[in-house]
Amino acid sequence: MKTILSTKKETMRDALSKTILRLSEEDENVYVLDGDLATSTKVDIVANENPEKFLQMGIAEQNMMSVASGLATTGLQPWAFTFAAFLSKRAIDQIQVQIAQPNLNVKMVGGYSGLLTGLTGKTHQSLEDIAIFRTLANMVVLAPADSTEVEKVMEFAHQYDGPVYIRLARDAYPVIFSDDYQFELGKAVTLKEGSDVTIISTGTQTSRSLEAAEKLESEGISVAVVHMPSIKPLDKEAIVKAAESTGAIVTAEEHSIIGGLGSAVAETLVEEKPVPMVRVGVRDRNAESGPNEAMLQKYEISSDYVAAAVKKVLKKK
Known part of the structure; x- marks a missing residue:
């Protein structure tokens, strides 16, 4: 890995x-x-x-x-x-x-x-x-x-x-995973260890989250990245463990901020281990067609916005 x-x-x-x-x-x-x-x-x-x-x-x-x-x-x-x-x-x-x-x-x-x-x-x-x-x-x-x-x-x-x-x-x-990677239903995958904050991401946002984490490391911020390929069933144990180990969570998804991974993680945290949290996703708005990079910036889900969310949640710790 x-x-x-x-x-x-x-x-x-x-x-x-x-x-x-x-x-x-x-x-x-x-x-x-x-x-x-x-x-x-x-x-x-x-x-x-x-x-x-x-x-x-x-x-x-x-x-x-x-x-x-x-x-x-x-x-x-x-x-x-x-x-x-x-x-x-x-x-x-x-x-x-x-x-x-x-x-x-x-x-x-x-x-x-x-x-x-x-x-x-x-x-x-x-x-x-x-x-x-x-x-x-x-x-x-x-x-x-x-x-x-x-x-x-x-x-x-x-x-x-x-x-x-x-x-x-x-x-x-x-390409994030090697050929010997084994998918497990309902299990998250820790791609990067960190102590200050955990980014929990899924799908396409996982590579952007890794990019954000690498940028933040150069600024002295220790970021864990947990990939969540299984959104249902959800790895609640991994979410609670991340909350306990870093005390702050950012979720990242190329999806509406309503009802997706961020909502699923928030539901778990509020019941099991409430900690500061910021969701990165498309806000309550309809999208439009356009070039990739422009879309990522306009709808605030690029790696830069993931990094900004990390800094925002750290202020809440």
Whole structure:
């Protein structure tokens, strides 16, 4: 495991592509359902190389999830792929009633999550999906930080019997984990030790949190970074331990500040170990389309804003 942010970058989509093809070839029960976005999510590799396992469902996400539900009742393992915005909002009724309530073995992968969706427009952004999915009983909610963890999370989901939502991003991110990394459901991963404050991050914000921590170290601030790939179930023990060891918490996510990781961590702290806390996420506002760096700055989730949050919470200790 690396404590210094790697300069090597890979896309989550590339890792997804290779992994889903392998799973579809190794397991006769695995089928890919595509919401007409296969070239964007890169599951078109299955259409090209294992076409009998690829089901094109068109731009009809509600129907796609109903089909996934039906396939799961026959013992198959459907994997549904579309953008996070469409899974979490357009098809949520079908997911709740036909998948989550009966606790069916359906895997849902939401690509293009968060702010940075490649200039596809604000209708294709998803800042609410973690909040929505974590309220559903029986639902597992995962947000990997890099391409290595994508593969590990998908392998876990393949073995897990029940509904799983996996949140992925579009662009390339630094490789944080080595190939021998093992994902554990409901477990956080300490990427960096520190004594003054703990940043608890998930998904894409973990690499930005590491970047912020490295900047702060040069200023004499000792920052621990805890990555939370499993948002539901949540590693409450790791949160309490962080609160006890550093006495101050910053959460970081490329998601609305309402209902996501920050809310989940705050719920744990207020019940178990109240300490000063600052949340980094998109405030109560709608986003817009634009270049990545401009978006990170405008919506206050860049590594600079994570670092500023650390300094803010330290003043509350």
